[in-house]
Amino acid sequence: MTLLDSLAIAWTALRSNLLRSILTTLGIVIGVASVIVLVAVGSGARSEVERQIAALGSNMLVVFSGSSRVMGRAAGAGTDLPLAESDMAAIRDKVPGVVAISGQLNGSGPVVFGNNNWTTTISGIHADFATVRDWPIVSGRDFTPQDIRGTAKVALIGETVVKQLFPGEEPVGATIRVKNAPFQVVGVLGTKGPSSFGRDQDDLILLPMTTARGQIIGKSQVQTDQVGQIYIKFSDGTDLKEAGEDIETLLRQRRRIQPGAEDSFSVRNLAEFMKARTEVLSTMTYLLAATSIISLIVGGIGIMNIMLVSVTERTREIGLRMAVGGRSGDIMRQFLVEAVTLCLIGGIFGTVLGAAAAAIVANAAQWPVLISPSVIGLALGSAAITGIVFGYFPARRAASLNPIDALRSE
Amino acid sequence: MNVHDRAKVDEASVLRNRDAGSLLIRATDVSKIYEMGEQTVRALDGVSLDIAEGEFVAIMGASGSGKSTMMNLIGALDRPTSGTLTINGRDIGALSSDDLADLRNKTIGFVFQQFNLLARTPALRQVMLPLLYAQPRPPDIEALARHRLDQVGLISRLDHHPRQLSGGQQQRVAIARALVNNPKILLADEPTGALDSKTSEDIMALFTDLNKDGITVILVTHEAEIAAFAQRRIHFRDGRITEDEGRGPASVLAGGAR
Numbered sequence: 001m002t003l004l005d006s007l008a009i010a011w012t013a014l015r016s017n018l019l020r021s022i023l024t025t026l027g028i029v030i031g032v033a034s035v036i037v038l039v040a041v042g043s044g045a046r047s048e049v050e051r052q053i054a055a056l057g058s059n060m061l062v063v064f065s066g067s068s069r070v071m072g073r074a075a076g077a078g079t080d081l082p083l084a085e086s087d088m089a090a091i092r093d094k095v096p097g098v099v100a101i102s103g104q105l106n107g108s109g110p111v112v113f114g115n116n117n118w119t120t121t122i123s124g125i126h127a128d129f130a131t132v133r134d135w136p137i138v139s140g141r142d143f144t145p146q147d148i149r150g151t152a153k154v155a156l157i158g159e160t161v162v163k164q165l166f167p168g169e170e171p172v173g174a175t176i177r178v179k180n181a182p183f184q185v186v187g188v189l190g191t192k193g194p195s196s197f198g199r200d201q202d203d204l205i206l207l208p209m210t211t212a213r214g215q216i217i218g219k220s221q222v223q224t225d226q227v228g229q230i231y232i233k234f235s236d237g238t239d240l241k242e243a244g245e246d247i248e249t250l251l252r253q254r255r256r257i258q259p260g261a262e263d264s265f266s267v268r269n270l271a272e273f274m275k276a277r278t279e280v281l282s283t284m285t286y287l288l289a290a291t292s293i294i295s296l297i298v299g300g301i302g303i304m305n306i307m308l309v310s311v312t313e314r315t316r317e318i319g320l321r322m323a324v325g326g327r328s329g330d331i332m333r334q335f336l337v338e339a340v341t342l343c344l345i346g347g348i349f350g351t352v353l354g355a356a357a358a359a360i361v362a363n364a365a366q367w368p369v370l371i372s373p374s375v376i377g378l379a380l381g382s383a384a385i386t387g388i389v390f391g392y393f394p395a396r397r398a399a400s401l402n403p404i405d406a407l408r409s410e
Numbered sequence: 411m412n413v414h415d416r417a418k419v420d421e422a423s424v425l426r427n428r429d430a431g432s433l434l435i436r437a438t439d440v441s442k443i444y445e446m447g448e449q450t451v452r453a454l455d456g457v458s459l460d461i462a463e464g465e466f467v468a469i470m471g472a473s474g475s476g477k478s479t480m481m482n483l484i485g486a487l488d489r490p491t492s493g494t495l496t497i498n499g500r501d502i503g504a505l506s507s508d509d510l511a512d513l514r515n516k517t518i519g520f521v522f523q524q525f526n527l528l529a530r531t532p533a534l535r536q537v538m539l540p541l542l543y544a545q546p547r548p549p550d551i552e553a554l555a556r557h558r559l560d561q562v563g564l565i566s567r568l569d570h571h572p573r574q575l576s577g578g579q580q581q582r583v584a585i586a587r588a589l590v591n592n593p594k595i596l597l598a599d600e601p602t603g604a605l606d607s608k609t610s611e612d613i614m615a616l617f618t619d620l621n622k623d624g625i626t627v628i629l630v631t632h633e634a635e636i637a638a639f640a641q642r643r644i645h646f647r648d649g650r651i652t653e654d655e656g657r658g659p660a661s662v663l664a665g666g667a668r
Contacts, residue, residue: 005542016530320526323487324587325515325543327508403487407526 001330003337010338013310014345021342024306027299028346028383029353034292035379036354036371037361042285044358044367046278053274055192055201057133059099061244063091063230063251064266081255081264085225088126090254095246097238100128103209103227111161111205112177118164121204122178124212124228130156130189132233140172140187143208147186151210155183159191160203178205194366240269296382299346300390307339307394318398319406332399339391340384347383351376434594434626435461435484440493441649442479453479455649456493461628463594466621468629468637471646478599480646481630485520485597486513498594515543519588521598525580527572527587533559534568537586544591558586562616578609585616589625596620599630614639 014021065083083103092101105124110117127143130136137156147154155176162171171185192201213226234243244267251265311318318331355371362368442454454476461467461484471477482488483495487510489503496502498517502510514520519540527536537555541548548554559565562582572580581601588596598617602610618639621627629640637643645653 001542012530316526317528320522320528321539321543322511323485323514323520323526324540325511325591327511327543329508330543404482407487407522 001326001333003333006334006337007341009334010341013314013338014342017310020306021345024302025299025342025346025349027295027302028343028386029299029350031292031296031299031386032347032350032379032383033354033357034288034295035382036351036375037358038285038288038292039375039378040355040358040371041361041367042281042288044362045281045365048365048367049274049278049281051193052195053271054134055195056270056274057135057231057233058271059234059236059238059240060132060270061232061234061240061247062268062270063087063232063247064268065229066265082226083228083230083265085227087251087254088227088230090250091230091232091247094250095232095243097234097243098232099235100131100233102126102129102132102231103229104129104231105209105213105226105228107212109179111165113165113174116165116167118161120158120161120164122212123204123206124209125206126209126227128233129206129231132231135192136190137187138190140185142187143206148208148210151214152208153181153183153211154186154208156187156189156206157185158189158202158204158206160200161205162188176205178207183207240272244269292382296386300343300386303339303342303387304390304394306342307335307391308397310338311335311394311398314398315401315406315409318401319403319409322401322403323407328399331401332395335395335398336388336391339395340387343383343387343391344380347380350383351379354379432463433460434463434465435459435495435497437480437483437490437495438493440483440490440495442476442483442488443491452649454483454490457649457651458493459644459651459654461626463626464621464624466618466627466629466639466641468631468640468643469646470631470634470637470643472632475646476649477630477632477646479649481597481599481628484595484628485518486510511543512545515540515545516591517593518595518597519585519591519593521581521584521588521596521601523600523603525572525577525584525604527580527583530571532569532571533564533575533583533586536572536583537590539587540591555586555590558590559583561589562586576609577605578612581605581609581613582616585613585620589620594626596625596627597630598627600632601629602631602633602636610636 063083065081085103088101088103092098102125107122107124108119109122110119111122112118125143127145127148130142140156143152143154143156146152155178157165157171157176165171165176166174171188174185175182176185177183189202189206195201209227213224232243232247234240247267248263252263255264257264321331321334322328358371437457437459440454440457440459441452444451444453457476457480459480469477469480479488483490483502484497486497486502486505489505489510494501494503497513500509500513502513505513528539534552534555537558538551541551541554544551556565556568559568562585564579564582564586567575567579567583570579572583575583581604585596585601588598596617601617602613605613614636617627617629627640629636631637640656642654642656644651645655
C-alpha cells in the first residue's frame with residue numbers, strides 16, 4: 001500500500017464524516033493560527049523595536065538634568081541644575097571616545113508658511129545633532145558650526161511639518177515664520193516614524209541652539225547657556241557603561257556633589273532601555289507560545305478521541321482489510337495518515353486564519369507583517385507532529401485488532 | 411437438478427484428476443482451545459483433514475460445531491493451539507502475522523455472508539483492494555479488477571457504490587474482489603445467507619463455474635441445499651469431523667490412507 005493509496009483512503013473517510021472532521025480539526029486550526037500569530041506578531045514587534053533602537057542612534061548616551069530618582073522624592077533646591085554648554089564642552093574634552101555631541105532644547109509653537117500653519121515641537125540643536133542621532137538630511141543641507149555661532153535664522157524641518165506646510169511644494173529655500181520670526185528652511189530631515197511611545201518623531205523643526213534659546217523657546221525662562229538634554233555619540237567599540245560612569249564622575253565633580261548625595265542629573269542608554277522592552281515582549285511571546293502549545297494539545301486530544309471513535313466504527317472494515325492481506329503496518333499507517341491529514345487540513349486553515357489575524361494586529365500596531373515560508377513550515381510541521389503524536393494510539397489500536405474479532409463485529 | 415448436478419461433478423472430477431496429487435490444505439491433529447474466563451472451550455479437538463487443489467468442499471455443522479474455527483484456520487486468520495496446518499505447503503503455525511497477511515493476500519480469496527464491501531466506494535475500487543496490499547504490486551491493477559468484474563458479469567456496474575447494487579450484485583463484487591489476486595482457494599462463509607433463494611442459486615452456479623475453471627472452493631454453511639452444490643461435504647460437531655462424504659479420488663490420492 002503506497003502513501004498515495006493511504007491518502008486516498010483517508011480522504012474518503014474524512015469526507016464521509018465531513019461535519020465531524022471539520023469540528024474535530026477546529027482545535028488544530030486555532031492552535032496553528034496562534035502559532036502563526038505568535039511568530040508573525042512576535043517577530044514583527046521585535047523588528048519594530050529594533051527599528052526604534054536604530055532610530056535613536058547607535059552608540060549613544062543621553063544626559064538629562066534632574067535626578068534619575070526624582071520621582072517620588074522632593075529634589076532639594078538647586079539640585080536640579082540645568083545642563084549647560086560648559087557641561088557639554090567638558091564631556092567632549094574629558095570623556096574618551098566621543099565622536100559627536102549635541103544638546104537638544106525643546107519647546108513648541110506655531111510655524112507658518114503662506115496660508116498654512118502648524119503647531120509643532122521646536123528644538124534647538126548643535127551642528128552635530130544629525131550625526132549623533134543617525135538622522136539623515138534628505139534634501140538641502142545640515143547646519144554648519146557657523147549657523148550655530150552666528151545665531152542664524154535657519155531651520156531643518158521634519159517630514160510631518162513638510163506635509164503640513166508645503167503640500168506639493170519644495171520646502172528648501174522657503175521662508176517660514178516661527179513664532180513670528182522669519183527662518184529660512186535649509187534642509188529636510190529623513191523619516192524616523194513613530195517612537196516607541198507612539199509619538200510622531202517627524203513632527204518637529206530644528207533651529208540652531210543659540211537662535212532657539214535666545215529668541216524662540218525660553219527668553220526669560222531659559223538660562224543663557226542652557227542646552228536641555230545632551231546627546232553623545234561614541235566611536236564603535238566604546239564601552240557605553242564605562243563612558244556613562246565617566247560622564248557621571250565628571251558631572252558630579254563639576255557640580256560639587258558630595259559623595260553619597262544623589263546625582264542632580266541622569267545618564268541613560270536609551271537603546272538598553274528599549275532592549276528591556278524587547279524582553280517584556282519575549283515574555284509575551286512565551287505566553288503566546290504556551291497558548292498555542294496548549295491549544296495544539298487540546299486539539300490533538302480531540303483528534304485522538306475522534307480517531308478512536310473512527311477505529312471502533314470501522315472495525316469491520318479493518319477486519320476486511322486484514323483478511324484481504326493488509327498487514328498491521330498498513331492499517332497503522334492508514335490511520336496515522338488519516339490523523340495527519342486531518343491535522344494538516346486544520347493546519348492550512350489555521351495558517352490562513354493566523355495570517356489574517358497577524359495582518360490585522362500588525363496593521364493596527366503599524367508593525368511590519370512578517371509571515372515567512374519558514375513560519376508556515378513551522379505551523380504545518382507542528383500540525384503534522386500533533387497528528388502523529390495523537391494519531392499513534394488510535395492507529396496502534398486499529399493495527400492490533402484481531403482480524404477474526406474485527407470481521408465479526410457489528 | 412440431479413442429472414445436471416452430476417454432470418458438473420463429473421466435470422469437476424475430471425479437472426481434479428488432472429491435478430491429482432497436488433495437496434493444498436493439510437490439517438494434522440489440529441486443536442484450537444479458547445480460554446473464556448474460567449472455562450476452557452475446545453473449539454477444535456484433534457482434527458485431521460486433507461483438501462486437494464480443485465476440490466469443491468462444503469464445511470457443515472451447527473453453530474458451535476467448530477466449522478467457523480476451522481474456516482478461520484483455513485483462511486490463515488488464526489493459528490492452531492496444537493497440531494499443524496499447512497496451506498499451500500506453508501505451516502501457518504510457524505508464520506508471523508505479516509506472513510499470514512501475505513498468505514491471505516496471495517492464496518486465499520474471502521467471500522462473506524454480509525459481503526463486507528467498503529461504504530461509498532465504487533465497485534472497481536472494491537475489487538482493486540487486495541491488489542493495493544499485494545507485495546510486489548502487479549502492474550495495471552485496474553485492468554485486473556476490470557477483468558474480474560467482467561468475469562462476474564458486472565462490467566457495466568464498475569462505478570456503482572454498494573448502495574446502488576442489489577444483494578446478489580454486491581456479492582458478485584465481493585467474489586470479484588476475492589478472485590482478483592488469482593488465489594488458489596476461494597473461502598466462502600455462508601455466502602448466500604443474506605440472499606433470496608433465486609439469487610443464492612445464481613451465486614452457487616458462479617461458484618460451480620469458478621471451480622470448474624480450477625479454483626478450490628471451500629464453502630462454510632449450515633444449509634444442506636447450499637452444501638449440495640459441493641462435491642464433498644465435511645460435517646463438524648463438537649469440534650470434530652463426524653462425516654466426510656463425497657471425498658473425491660483426488661483428495662484420497664493426495665491424502666493417502668489417513
